[in-house]
Amino acid sequence: MTGLHHRYQSKRPVWIIILASLVCVSLLGAYIYPPRGYSACYFLSSSICSKDWLPPVPARVYTDEEIAARVVFRDIIAAPFVQSNNPKIAFMFLTPGSLPFEKLWEKFFQGHEGRFSIYVHASREKPVHVSPLFIGREIRSEKVAWGKISMVDAEKRLLANALQDTDNQHFVLLSDSCVPLHDFDYVYSYLMETNISFIDCFDDPGPHGSGRYYKHMLPEIEKKEFRKGSQWFSVKRPHALLILSDSLYYTKFKLYCKPGMEGRNCYADEHYLPTLFHMVDPGGIANWSVTHVDWSEEKWHPKAYRAQDVTFELLKNITSIDESYHKTSDESEKIHLDWMTALQCRQCAVNLDTFSVRSLDAILYWH
Numbered sequence: 261m262t263g264l265h266h267r268y269q270s271k272r273p274v275w276i277i278i279l280a281s282l283v284c285v286s287l288l289g290a291y292i293y294p295p296r297g298y299s300a301c302y303f304l305s306s307s308i309c310s311k312d313w314l315p316p317v318p319a320r321v322y323t324d325e326e327i328a329a330r331v332v333f334r335d336i337i338a339a340p341f342v343q344s345n346n347p348k349i350a351f352m353f354l355t356p357g358s359l360p361f362e363k364l365w366e367k368f369f370q371g372h373e374g375r376f377s378i379y380v381h382a383s384r385e386k387p388v389h390v391s392p393l394f395i396g397r398e399i400r401s402e403k404v405a406w407g408k409i410s411m412v413d414a415e416k417r418l419l420a421n422a423l424q425d426t427d428n429q430h431f432v433l434l435s436d437s438c439v440p441l442h443d444f445d446y447v448y449s450y451l452m453e454t455n456i457s458f459i460d461c462f463d464d465p466g467p468h469g470s471g472r473y474y475k476h477m478l479p480e481i482e483k484k485e486f487r488k489g490s491q492w493f494s495v496k497r498p499h500a501l502l503i504l505s506d507s508l509y510y511t512k513f514k515l516y517c518k519p520g521m522e523g524r525n526c527y528a529d530e531h532y533l534p535t536l537f538h539m540v541d542p543g544g545i546a547n548w549s550v551t552h553v554d555w556s557e558e559k560w561h562p563k564a565y566r567a568q569d570v571t572f573e574l575l576k577n578i579t580s581i582d583e584s585y586h587k588t589s590d591e592s593e594k595i596h597l598d599w600m601t602a603l604q605c606r607q608c609a610v611n612l613d614t615f616s617v618r619s620l621d622a623i624l625y626w627h
């Protein structure tokens with residue numbers, strides 16, 4: 261499959277502007293984020309595309325399960341936000357094993373005790389920690405097969421553990437190759453002050469978008485609702501609850517969105533949350549992720565950084581990115597939007613061995 265995809269960056273609405281960032285520097289991106297197709301976006305969606313001259317289509321009659329799911333979602337979203345006296349951000353690391361940038365994260369967190377909590381889902385081996393902040397932060401984990409529903413299960417496991425702490429108000433999913441691009445205060449105020457979740461979501465009519473849709477998902481999920489996006493999200497507490505409360509749509513993806521199904525590939529972690537939120541709370545998500553991945557080379561893998569690539573200048577460039585686009589896999593659309601990202605996550609196919617101390621120094625200096 262091919263990849264490519266969407267890249268984004270942006271600058272935009274005046275109201276949100278500035279932001280912060282985590283860059284995921286690469287490392288092992290390919291294995292965390294195996295080559296797949298991703299693609300793009302298009303997101304001027306429905307209102308613009310609707311054809312006024314068509315007779316109105318009668319509304320579909322919902323199944324019992326849909327009615328039940330939708331009232332639960334509606335009330336979770338509408339419920340008054342539970343205010344905490346000590347609001348924290350949950351940083352949830354989804355990693356195969358040890359976190360190569362623990363020292364960097366420690367520096368990021370230092371001096372902000374009480375305003376964050378850390379959760380680590382290590383799917384392959386027990387991590388060796390170099391920072392006391394990460395010791396004892398592992399949750400019970402299971403194996404994760406990239407692209408399969410076990411990836412979504414790991415995300416839900418992290419959310420469930422993080423929701424146990426009622427002070428956690430915002431939940432950020434990060435990979436082991438993510439590094440922070442902005443300082444803690446910047447990230448904290450950006451995420452705490454916004455009322456939306458950062459879930460990447462776009463309509464890709466191409467083979468790596470709705471070409472992965474199966475009609476078995478009917479009647480609940482129609483092809484026109486099928487969406488795509490990077491798996492790295494950051495969600496407000498009500499949306500975290502909504503994700504855990506869903507079993508109807510989750511089950512559809514578990515059964516009918518998997519690699520190699522009927523000769524085609526579908527990756528639940530790229531489609532489940534974008535599609536779910538597009539259907540149940542489209543106005544509550546940014547349609548962009550706060551993490552940054554560079555797909556500008558338009559290859560199967562995101563841009564790879566070698567140790568010598570990671571310089572002060574590169575980091576400065578990434579933090580100044582102020583516009584972004586999603587690219588669809590049918591090559592038809594490339595839409596630029598202005599939007600400013602809060603956290604940026606860069607994943608790339610960099611060999612861990614080549615990611616030297618020198619790179620880490622550049623990043624540490626950046627902070």
Ligand SMILES: *[C@@H]1O[C@H](CO)[C@@H](O)[C@H](O)[C@H]1NC(C)=O
Pocket residue numbers: 455456543544
């Ligand atoms: C978020 O806040 C903005 C500005 O206050 C408001 O216009 C918007 O409707 C809010 N969005 C949600 C999902 O509450």
Ligand SMILES: *[C@@H]1O[C@H](CO)[C@@H](O)[C@H](O)[C@H]1NC(C)=O
Pocket residue numbers: 305456538542543544545546547
């Ligand atoms: C995200 O896209 C949906 C349409 O799918 C739109 O309703 C919503 O306003 C968009 N979110 C933002 C923050 O623009």
Ligand SMILES: *[C@@H]1O[C@H](CO)[C@@H](O)[C@H](O)[C@H]1NC(C)=O
Pocket residue numbers: 571573574577
């Ligand atoms: C940073 O951006 C400038 C201007 O776009 C470009 O010329 C330079 O090559 C970039 N440097 C790196 C390291 O990406």
